[in-house]
């Protein structure tokens with residue numbers, strides 16, 4: 001811009017000046033040493049890149065069945081749809097399986113008797129079930145602890161007093177608490193179902209240590225828990241045939257509920273929020289257009 005209007009002499013001197021500043025600038029920032037950091041950066045990037053690729057590749061190789069367990073298939077749970085609730089009859093049967101089978105080894109620390117009320121059992125049923133267990137309470141007026149029958153506010157009784165006792169009863173392995181197990185494992189209830197129904201003889205060439213059992217869904221393939229569920233292990237009160245997969249499905253539904261008791265309420269709330277908020281959203285569009293109508297339709301004339 002400037003040089004278009006300047007005289008040839010001024011233009012020349014300006015060109016001269018900018019040329020020399022450019023040269024000077026380059027001269028001052030281009031010492032021989034400046035090449036080195038670039039080379040070093042390049043080499044580092046190459047090393048980092050190759051290592052990352054190597055790790056990715058190594059990870060792919062090790063992401064095999066033996067180390068991480070076979071990926072469980074996805075089962076069509078009645079509660080997995082965005083608007084579907086738990087199958088409560090299944091929760092009730094699942095509680096029966098937990099009580100009669102799993103509770104011999106696994107605790108369920110985060111569930112109290114009262115949580116079952118209105119979900120799978122009536123209040124009277126829950127009171128009767130809780131009363132079958134003795135709970136230590138106290139101290140009484142003499143400072144002594146005493147036993148009393150359970151109440152709905154008590155938490156599910158534990159099979160073992162502490163971790164050491166649990167390990168001692170299971171050849172050194174700790175049966176984990178099942179309250180949050182479907183949240184604590186990849187695959188959730190799909191994994192637990194696949195685990196419970198996936199016991200089989202080890203394939204040729206696979207050695208399983210004494211006291212462990214082969215299960216391809218368990219990371220490492222060898223699990224301390226033996227196969228637990230066999231056909232007709234429990235007798236359902238509603239007459240459902242107690243096949244292995246039926247019991248596994250029911251206990252998984254029960255455990256999914258135990259890990260997320262607010263599930264049904266959450267989906268109902270989400271439904272309400274979606275309906276109300278979309279109504280409000282449409283109204284807000286209408287209101288905006290209403291308020292802006294005079295501004296959008298005005299005509300400004302300058303005189």
Ligand code: HEC
Pocket residue numbers: 097098101102103104105106170173174175176181185192195196218222223224225226228229251
């Ligand atoms: C005889 C005792 C016993 C019974 C009964 C039992 N388990 Fe286990 N369970 C164990 C032990 C021990 C482990 C730990 C296994 C290990 O770490 O190798 C375990 C582990 C588990 C795990 C965790 C696996 C993992 O990924 O870490 C789940 C889930 C499980 N059991 C579910 C159940 C269910 C559901 C039932 C009832 C149908 C049940 N168990 C009955 C002893 C038992």
